[in-house]
Amino acid sequence: DSGVTQTPKHLITATGQRVTLRCSPRSGDLSVYWYQQSLDQGLQFLIQYYNGEERAKGNILERFSAQQFPDLHSELNLSSLELGDSALYFCASSVEAGDTDTQYFGPGTRLTVL
C-alpha cells in the first residue's frame, strides 16, 4: 500500500457527462500528480500541483481541470466526456517537487464512458 488513496475505484458514465475523481496524497506529501493510462497512449502526465498551486501541465484536455485543496487532497474533473476518455486515471504524490523525488501512485480510478 503506497499510502495514496483514490476514489472511486470504478466509474461508468455516459458520453457528455461530468465526473470528479478524488485523490488523497501520502501524509506529508506536498506534490500531487495526475496521469492517464490508456492502451493506445500509454502513461501520460496530465497535471501537477504543489502545495495548492498548479506546477506543471501536460497533455490535459481543456475539458479536464483539477485543483488541490488546503488539506492537500486533489480532484480531477472531467467534463463533456467522450468515449476516448475511457482510461485508468492515476494520482501520485511526492514529498516535494524535485527531480529526484520518488512518486508514489494510488490504485487508480477506472473510467468507462459508454
Add this chain to the structure above:
Amino acid sequence: AQSVAQPEDQVNVAEGNPLTVKCTYSVSGNPYLFWYVQYPNRGLQFLLKYITGDNLVKGSYGFEAEFNKSQTSFHLKKPSALVSDSALYFCAVPRRGYGQNFVFGPGTRLSVLP
C-alpha cells in the same frame, strides 16, 4: 527532451532463471532514472531509482538495476525470477524544468513461466 525507450514489449523467462528488462534513455543533464512495476488491476509500485553514485542500484523485491552511462542504459535485473514477478514494468525519467513529472517508457510485459 527527456525520453526513455523500452525495446521489448514482452519478455518471457522461466522461473528460477535470471531476468533482464531493458531501458535506454536520452536526457539532458544528469540522468535520474526510475523503475516502476504494475501488477494487474493495481497502481504503479516504485522499485528503485538511480540518482548518482554506485552504478548498481538495489531495490524492492530483490530487483536491481545497472546504470551504464556509455550505453545510456538502465536495465532492470533479478538473479532468480518468480512467477509472482509477472507484471508490466515501466522505466521513467523526470521531465526537466517543467515540474517533476515523469516521462514513462511504453512498458515491458514480463511473463515468468513455471
